Amino acid sequence: MPPVYRIAAVVALSLTGCLDPDTLDTADTGLGDGPLRGALSFGFPLLERAAMAPPIIGYDHDPEVYEGIYRAYCTDYMGRGFPHCYDEHDGSDFMLDGGFDAMDAGSATIIAALPGTVVETEDGNYDRCHSDMSTQDVDCDGHPMVGNHVILEHSGGYRTLYWHMMIESVAVAVGDEVQAGAPLGRVGSSGYSSGPHLHFELQDAEGVSIDPFAGEFSQPETWWCEQGDPDDFPGECP
Numbered sequence: 001m002p003p004v005y006r007i008a009a010v011v012a013l014s015l016t017g018c019l020d021p022d023t024l025d026t027a028d029t030g031l032g033d034g035p036l037r038g039a040l041s042f043g044f045p046l047l048e049r050a051a052m053a054p055p056i057i058g059y060d061h062d063p064e065v066y067e068g069i070y071r072a073y074c075t076d077y078m079g080r081g082f083p084h085c086y087d088e089h090d091g092s093d094f095m096l097d098g099g100f101d102a103m104d105a106g107s108a109t110i111i112a113a114l115p116g117t118v119v120e121t122e123d124g125n126y127d128r129c130h131s132d133m134s135t136q137d138v139d140c141d142g143h144p145m146v147g148n149h150v151i152l153e154h155s156g157g158y159r160t161l162y163w164h165m166m167i168e169s170v171a172v173a174v175g176d177e178v179q180a181g182a183p184l185g186r187v188g189s190s191g192y193s194s195g196p197h198l199h200f201e202l203q204d205a206e207g208v209s210i211d212p213f214a215g216e217f218s219q220p221e222t223w224w225c226e227q228g229d230p231d232d233f234p235g236e237c238p
């Protein structure tokens with residue numbers, strides 16, 4: 001699920017220190033020691049990395065589920081809370097630096113993180129969905145809240161998902177075989193999205209989400225070719 005992180009940002013102002021990572025048991029995340037990633041390794045799924053703004057909004061490893069304003073509760077792969085993650089978020093969000101102005105100025109190119117086959121696409125949906133402070137939720141200005149996206153399938157049945165693309169930007173079709181680095185679309189804010197960003201998600205063959213980042217609260221082996229520093233984006237594959 002995509003982010004409401006700007007809404008959560010307001011909420012978080014009154015919720016600092018909401019979780020003590022030391023009290024959490026990583027075995028409770030449901031990921032255990034994590035799946036074997038085998039031969040799969042990812043490159044950063046965006047071509048213009050300088051167009052993206054930290055922090056990465058990560059996968060929530062906190063097994064607790066909160067309601068309402070408590071969506072700011074979370075634990076990312078290294079035990080950090082909001083704004084590095086938010087409650088029940090499965091995936092990694094990479095935010096477009098400059099928001100809608102940057103999107104209108106050309107946005108950024110979403111690329112395949114690794115070779116695969118296109119198994120699902122969606123395009124044609126409104127791409128300026130945004131947060132609404134009055135409702136503390138996402139507003140698509142009366143349009144259907146449907147995200148433009150591409151899903152790739154890889155060896156072992158693993159899938160990578162690329163969500164919230166700009167309207168009419170999807171550059172591939174179901175059945176296409178793509179190489180790592182192939183353009184898939186452009187960063188937008190379609191669907192349940194509070195602003196222009198890429199929601200990148202890894203799923204196993206059963207559809208269970210996996211955090212590709214290695215860390216104390218995730219699995220021990222990274223799925224990125226180069227995970228990089230905690231406050232930086234992953235690197236490219238050799």
Ligand SMILES: [Zn+2]
Pocket residue numbers: 001002003089090091092093198199200
């Ligand atoms: Zn997301």
